[in-house]
Amino acid sequence: MPVADEDADEDNPYLREPPTDFAPLEDLSEVEAREQVELLREAIREHDRRYYVESEPLIADRTYDALFARLRDLEEEFDLSHPDSPTRSVGGEPMEEFETVEHVEPMLSIDQSGEVEDVRDFGNRVQREVGDVEYVCEPKFDGVSMEFVYEAGSLERAVTRGDGREGDDVTRNARTIGSVPQQLHGDHPEFLAVRGEVYMPKDAFQAHNRERIERGEEPFANPRNATAGTIRQLDPAIVAERPLAVFYFDVLAASELEDTHRDELERFPEFGLRVNDRVEVVDDIEDAIEYRDRMLEARDDLGYEIDGVVIKVDDRDAREELGQTARHDRWAFAYKFPARAEVTPIVDVALQVGRTGRLTPVALLEPVDVGGVTVSRASLHNPEEIAEKNVNVGDTVRVQRAGDVIPYVEEVVKKGSEGHYEMLDACPVCGSPVERDGPIAFCTGGLGCDAQLRRSIEYYASDDGLDLEGLGEKSVRQLVDADLLESVADLYELEQDELLALEGWGGTSAENLLKEIEGSREPPLSDFISALGIPLVGPTTARELAREFGTFDAFREAAETEPERLEGVDDVGDTVAETIHEFFVSEANAAVVDSVLEHVSPQEVDIDTGGDELAGLTFVFTGSLEEMTRGDARELVETHGANATGSVSGNTDYLVAGDNPGATKQEDARDEDVPILDESEFWTLLEDEGIDLG
Template identity: 40%
Template sequence: MEKIVSPALQIEELRRSLREHEYRYYVLSSPTIGDLEYDALMKRLEELELQYPEWDSPDSPTHRVGSDKTEGFVSVQHERPMLSLGNTYNYDEVGDFYRRVADGLGGHPFEIVAELKFDGLSISLIYEDGALVRAVTRGDGITGDDVTANVRTIRSIPLRLRGENYPRLLEVRGEILLPFKEFERINSEREAAGEPPFANPRNAASGTIKQLDPRIVASRNLDAYFYYIYSDELLPTTHYDRLNTAREWGFKISDAVTLCSTREEVYAFIDHFDTERLNLPVATDGIVLKVNSLAQQEELGFTAKSPRWAISYKYQAERARTRLRYVSYQVGRTGAITPVANLDPVLISGTVVRRASLHNADFIAEKDLHEGDYVYVEKGGEIIPKIVGVDTDSRAIDGQRIVFTEVCPDCGSALVREQGEAAYYCPNAEGCPQQQKGRLEHYCGRKAADINIGPETIELLYSRDMIRTVADFYHLTEGQLLSLPGFKQRAATKLLDSIEASKARPYSAILFGLGIRFVGETVAKKLAGAHPSIDALTAATAEELIRTDEIGERIAASVLHFFSLPQNRQMIEQLRAVGIKLEGEATVAPTGDRLAGKTVVISGTFEHHSRDEYKAIVEANGGRMAGSVSSKTSFVLAGTDMGPSKREKAEKLGVQLMSEEEFLRLIEA
């Protein structure tokens, strides 16, 4: 008599089988069944899940197809900051890093793990009880975007971990990549459809993971490699062993990871992959070196921006020769015109390059570029292509000298060039569409008004005449948003909530978001501290502005010009009318040595200052910032919503948790 298997057991067995085949195909690259057999198993599982919806599960292989649209992305704070690494470019700098590690460890022996540095989008994955529950982009290192629905479509990322001996709560960090083969396929399709091609695989991966439709993400066949795991539960005590453990749990770990016991072995690894990396199916731009022992990593600690126990080595740019077809021009948000070389396609560092930056008119004149010239192209930092030379011996007799455009390519206005400036500018700031859209996008940036909106939505709103200046964001209605293609109720509500939340942004952030020429984030903070209201700043003379720290004549002149324009003053009044914060920001804190010799960790959110401002206060008073709690931590500046793992570790180590009020009293004492 044939044994009857329940639907639940059939579903679970099909999932187990499909997960195993996905792992063998996408991670191990050694499939054991063909596509037809795999598709038949997937179809059977889909039928059973449709017939028995009570047995559906978010970690089922059927959910990799991305069947539902997401409605915007939610910002999520990382439990542990995703810090960037310091860069080295030659053997001497690698040797300096090696000596610093040796000195920091008091001469004790140590090992270095050498890995490839993949050129993609950094991602943090959170697993609970072996199931993927959240995927967050790096963002600014403190907060990122929740892109879980899109990451679920990447077949080399396990939705459920293999084996059983994994922590209840696990964070895994890695890089999402677009393989070269897929990059070429997608760009061919985009060009055939009349769409601009992606500049490089990294841009394509980043743009893909931020799509609102997971089905588009699924169609682009992204890949992922992983390089670090965290957990408060017991894990192997070395980085190398942790990577091998992660590989056993189903994560794709590079086969190039090598354990080095000497500096010479590190150099040998670098030499080997200087050429071998060009044969890889995905983009790399260097090497990452990490101290192997986790205890030694903790002993070495962190600077404010990066760990002392890790560093990256960047390879020299690869050069290629190709033909210059023609020059086109782009318009930035400040009106600056950037020339772009359009090239015959050429392969550089595994990427087909079709366009390269020409910087400005002086660069074109200096290189004496002619139409049809053969030029030498490098990829700066393995990412941005640039022309570095011209093969004049191959120049055609009838090639015409390239002359920089005299009019704006977007609005047709005559260009201007100020004395001492390298760039030409379009003076039609209010009527040039590209400048307007650039300013709108800049204002919404994370370090400015922090409005959760992408360039595609801004383009839609602009094309329908719903926004022209940043003040127009605050008059958008739900009905207008719901009239946009692809917008649903939840997306409209989230965007309107994000716009409303921007009213609480600090005055300096809004000042930065206004897009005043030469006023970056740091300069905006300096101006806001010295002139604690928009009215005070507007009324300031050139002499008063120049007396502000780090403000010179050029910045002062730009600020005066901005506030002299009636349309800008009108926009400021419109922002004030809707409740934007345009005053009340005090200069950060007195400097001194109150925190000399102390190591401080900041966690949570605060009422009186931002995390960045508190970081500046700590450093201005002689303290040192650290990203994680250790036995060397002097105290934790603990705000609301402090990370539970940091709190638990601080309490376990007996590290003081200092409130915001206690900290300010300490500084002001």
């Protein structure tokens, strides 16, 4: 029986209308603290069950938070922590890796098909082998299947399906999910291993993706990917922040077994295990097919993703007789839905903030199949196009992929809203005003905007910037999330101990990155100008500006006070000149540039253009050089007529690899049959071409 019956209220004051005016901790004895902890744990477990399983909470969220906080304070003050305590749901210290463990019973796959005749064949085979049976029909959840093992009612472990025989022990992560009870309720078996599906509700998935897009992060393709990526995080605190839930749908093993599957599912809520409310028992296979058709019609109205239905023989003895193959149980069959193709509703619109502040509206979609790829977002390009297509949240649209890569909204198929989406007046990330330049909208926050900051750091370290190997999108995001980078200048304040404390960093990778950063303190002027990420100023334009002004101070002064001087530079017209001027007169940008210049001294440019000894050749550099920095080497070959690029392609003539070279560039060079030179071979090549190295 559930804990929260009327008779239990007198014994536990924290179940109904609980008091929250607690006595100070210092006034409690240890015995009193222990008693209060046990009552609070018991009550909070019941409140969790009522909230997650019954959807009938007994108390308000604020009251629940007060009880939870009191329990946490008592456990900390009196050293009363316990693995089964509800407070363990807030995470814990990050793990180094997951342990692989064997399942109690194999977690086999399910035979499946989208063809109705295959379902009837399954039904005919069952009838031939065991006679007429009833079936339990359930939604086929599109999440992550896991094993949950309870001993004496306590959660012992939670394990991913893995290869069906063994999986990863993710118990600490599972404890953070609200619908995973730490302790079973009611008259539960002494031992119980159940199979459940961890998933991310659709509305929570869209909200989470919206946040990722607005932060400048890559969104998840669909709820299943979001769930899988979350449950295998090494830091339980990250899992605790993400909106996961669980449906339980099968018994793998138990000390007490029911005769039928329906009886098992009926008892699950008594234990605190959440069961889906769309489960039905039907008389025959034709009724199961009808159930599937009804679920297909209801699919878009559900709060979670399903990709079909599962049809299971109800009677356990009949299941035993039907048995299993090496891969799947012979008493179950999945009747799959057809994939959504190209037409899907828009659930929300998020604004993606680019490196230059450009705001790109992104439609968040019900996941749909487009050319064999699952798509959950599509570009709306700009406000002008949105108005022209009359697109808004709630509309059903046709999605295409430009060049088979970038999804975009082609047209509105069915209008489900009034009017079209209106661009926000303020940036969703930093709150700065939004300005329009023709059809394009921009955030005016500059490098003071967190989204632009993250992308600016990525660009600063990219091939078109200072080429800091080991500092890509993933590592920049990690460093920003760890509060180690709040500006570009913070790169130069990083310490090895800070890096080693992060997941995935070892002594070698940390040392190499710090060496790269240290080597960038005196960059070639053109590289530094390009690395700032000034809109419309790439490496080529940056080189022309460097050659024209010679020093960064001269370039910046002209940009701020005499932007017309910039127009005389090759590749710089009035539009580019005005963009450069606006970049430097922005107070936020100026503050960031000043902070970087406290650590960096861009080199002056030698006006001597050298010769054309290397004309027509293209070089790429990787690793650390002994005689000069990579930036100086690029400047040197460009001075003598060559091109220096950041990535290897079929047009590259030589890859110069110094110490600790990047593996990707070397692999690309081998794939493109590009010669790889070590440093001595590079100097020999220059000498052979008649270049005096001094």
